[in-house]
Amino acid sequence: MANLYDGKMAAIYDAMYQTFVNYDEEYIFYNNLIQENNSSTILEIGSGTGNLAKRFQENKQHYQGLDYSESMIEIAQQRNKNCSFIQGDMRDFKLNNPVDAILITGRSTSYLITNDDINKTFEALYRNLTNNGIIIFDFIDANRFIPFTKENPIITHEAEYENVNYIRESHWDTNNFLENFMLEWTAQYYTYINNEKEIIENDFSTVRVFTLNEIQLFLYLNNFEIIKTIDRKTYAYDTYVIVAKKKI
Ligand SMILES: C[S@@+](CC[C@H](N)C(=O)[O-])C[C@H]1O[C@@H](n2cnc3c(N)ncnc32)[C@H](O)[C@@H]1O
Incomplete structure (x- = not known):
């Protein structure tokens, strides 16, 4: 989990x-x-x-x-x-x-x-x-998602909630040692306040498409x-x- x-x-x-x-x-x-x-x-x-x-x-x-x-x-x-x-x-x-x-x-x-x-x-x-x-x-959908992660090694998502800006940088790795179409997902979460990017969390999970x-x-x-x-x-x-x- x-x-x-x-x-x-x-x-x-x-x-x-x-x-x-x-x-x-x-x-x-x-x-x-x-x-x-x-x-x-x-x-x-x-x-x-x-x-x-x-x-x-x-x-x-x-x-x-x-x-x-x-x-x-x-x-x-x-x-x-x-x-x-x-x-x-x-x-x-x-x-x-x-x-x-x-x-x-x-x-x-x-x-x-x-x-x-x-x-x-x-x-x-x-x-x-x-x-x-x-x-x-x-x-x-694995057929579309896996090529997308190969073409986009870092995928950035930005969000604003209650006047705080958040940034998430994700990287998905296909790993031939993993069964099925599993990927290792690493994500860094940042807040962005007064032009300062501050890391708030690193997350790692294994997911399947x-x-x-x-x-x-x-x-x-x-x-x-x-x-x-x-x-x-x-x-x-x-x-x-x-x-x-x-x-x-
Ligand atoms: C990507 S979130 C989606 C949450 C919500 N449906 C939404 O769209 O905002 C995935 C959710 O699945 C739950 N989850 C993951 N594995 C689960 C399991 N084996 N049984 C029940 N819930 C699980 C997580 O705790 C999390 O809340």
Whole structure:
């Protein structure tokens, strides 16, 4: 697990991603998919600092969040006092009641680095869905992302939140010793105040990107039928969003 989501990094994440991601658009996008499938109970996995939760709650939907990181949940809970957040692992969790739709948002699938992680996650999703249930998740497209990291050794993202400017410099390394399409992601986080760049954190994590074909096969093997595949650009990466339903 990346330390990006722990301790003070959770607060930095929250500040920066408010600029990177338009959570109103994100909510509309996911909620349309949910409404198309008439799902009324929703679980969001990788609910992070609760920005989508806020929109679901404002619209009085039956929403719960689940995240691995206690620090992220703490911020999400402060933002959404009456919302339920579960600390848990998407690879192995059990809800009190199955739900109609499970979302895995914000490319949180990148942390499923082994095939076992992916199969366990799809099994857990299957177990926690109602019979007509659907899953909606995004993933970074390996075919476009890996060439992008080769052409751009340092990728800079800037954000401004509450009058503080932040800079993140990322470097992704493909390493032939790593299985699958895994990358080692190093990121330096800086604040930029009065023309002074000051390092606030170094982060390192191993992430995985996927080809569409392998995701199709993982879903087939775990008894899901794809009903929609959407090619979607996010703030920095080309992703696919998949909607799939449980096969009974
Ligand atoms: C890139 S953030 C996305 C957060 C949020 N969806 C957003 O868009 O702002 C990834 C989130 O996935 C969570 N996460 C990573 N691995 C997880 C796991 N195995 N189970 C549950 N959550 C996990 C992290 O703690 C983090 O909050």
